[in-house]
Amino acid sequence: MNGAFDEIRGFSGPDAVRPEFEALTRWLTETPASELARRQQAAETMFRQLGITFAVYGEEEAAERIIPFDIVPRILTSREWKRLSAGLTQRVSALNAFLSDIYGKREILKSGLIPEQLILGNPQFRPEIVGSRPPHDVWAHICGIDLVRTGPDDFWVLEDNARTPSGVSYMLENREAMIRLCPELFQMFPVQPVDSYTDLLHETLKSVAPIGSGSDPVCVILTPGHYNSAYYEHSFLADTIGIELVEAADLEVDDDKVWMRTITGRVQVNVIYRRIDDDFLDPLVFRADSMLGVPGLISAYRAGNITIVNAPGTGISDDKAIYSYMPEIVRFYSGQDAILPNVQTFRCREADALAYTLDNLDKLVVKLVDGSGGYGMLVGPTASSTEIEKFRAALIAEPHRYISQPTLALSTVPTMTEKGVAPRHVDFRPYVLSQPDGVKLVPGGLTRVALREGSLVVNSSQGGGTKDSFILFDTGSGD
């Protein structure tokens, strides 16, 4: 895409380097291409040996692939990060207040700000848990907020992920790889460390344990199992935190308490960081055919004996139609305007928006309200006419399932390609943790990069890669 903002070189191409990042440009030109290529190769070997793989759904043999890693970092200044973290804290606090409200008093519905039907008729709304509160009234303990950028000060929230956001292991492993492969960059730039994330995560899990769990509550990670595409991350987190990685079969509910089966008998569990969706949590309450769930879990939850991270029902805030109300939601609960704006969004459930969308399919991005991973999405400007017609039919048939957004000129970052270093579009997913006493962040996140020239789709399942994200210390140089 022409005219996109390059985060290192600014708006005007190679000659207009942002002065604060001049060192990176110099590093890119002074390091021989063969050396950069060698390091790029070494990164790949490292990830393969560590077994940092993911499975791509729908591929034969459930191929185990590694996500391509690019050694050129994306850099954010301390000033940029301060604004982002203020915006993220504000947004995630509002999300928690919103979730507490819609499963409780429903003030926001009474105010008429959001159509009741959009909440109560939403497949991600869980009437089964209305009236029960998670311990400490924290709902979305771990959020991944997807941000995009179009200019020096123009950051936008593209999506909220409050269900079970993944990718944080890449943030940590990418940093490890960079320290080993490009140590000189850490001398050029004062990079804030990210490795405290796992401690912060453990602290978060312990902080939300039900009252009466004792000083050292038992926390576990619940995985669907080793066939899941994110299994590596589940085992990585359990290993780094030093807690058990359990499957549903390891847990049982008795007397509304949750127990795990160990070789010395059963041990009561206080906090479950679940990496499975609500639908599969408890076959007695949600999908009866779930083999991944723990019968009785929701009953234990209602009795206040277990903390489920994130709480059941939080998935509703991932809905892209609800996303479109986030500016109102933030204002309703915080009394302030959102620091981080939304991308303009047309809700196709509304007649005018649908008409506009249908008229401009070749210019817009169309998304399923409950889609994720880059599945079920139309990027108008690069789509074939067949794809556009397919979406047109789908939109007319079920308009309420879609939203549309203008195609943004996503920022780029220099990236290793077969033809040398070239700009590629990126997004950014910081991880936001909520504890009873407030929101916590580590200075970092996952930068995803669309490796194909011109592509705007960064999802790993669609040929995206990742980069390390440097957040710089404030060195007092005015930035």
Next chain:
Amino acid sequence: MLSRAASCLYWLGRYIERAEFTSRLVEATLRLDALSAPEVGAKAWEDALVVLGQKEAFLATGAPLGQSAVTRFLTVDANNPGSVVCCLDAARDNAKAVRIALSRDAWSAINRAWLLFRGARNVGNNAAALELVEQAEIETRAFEGAIGRMLKNPSSIFVRLGAVIERADGIARLIDAKASCLPEDPFAVADVTVRDQWQMVLQAVSAINAYRWVYREGLKPAAVIDLLALRRELPRSLLACAEEAVTYLNMLGKFTGLQGEADRWARQRAILLKEAKIKHLMGGNLVSFLHDFMSSNLALDRAISRQFRFH
């Protein structure tokens, strides 16, 4: 430690050992077949299937009972759950489910063995088959070595416990299948035809040199059985396996602070083996002794499952 993790590690140990034992048995049978008359060769393949408890399953495939079909069935046949490739599949599956409990070396040995077999569909001729099983043995030995270098914590102990239970079962079945080849005087040096059979038994547990060191005399069937069943010096003997099982359960007991029926079974079995005399076994009691041992091995396996709540 999670019961499921313990169970995965235990079965990982069993499956790797089963893959190794099957590979060794195929290798020893290939050699016996190459050395002997055609009818002895055919009988050798039948024996191999009996040792592994897979005769019925093989006959059901309708393939002719001979070197190429049996080798294929036992090594690369993805439809035979007892084949080396399926054992490695199962081992890798268990390993993946508990991979944070394993060292990187142990994991990569399993992964290499698995990759080696994943591509193989047919074994080809005798030489190619020999090469494949030899490579499988190398990787499974590398795994054993990696487990040996791991911390002596419950993770590695469960793997070893699984391995010795599986090994004891294999050795007992092997002797049992060859019991019909005992000559009238098993204490005398065996004549040529009988000798090949017992040579093969030694080969299957890589104990040919060990035999020479311990007995320093020609091959006597009774001495082979003595070595494989009752001699502590041979690390793969029934007695060594039984005593190792006691040791591992003791170590687990120290970690968990608990002992139970598995410990009792294991101790009882070790005492029986320690007290057994080769003269007594050769006096017509061998088969019943082996069958009792196999049932006690099964009982111990069940007791371990219960004691550590595998299910």
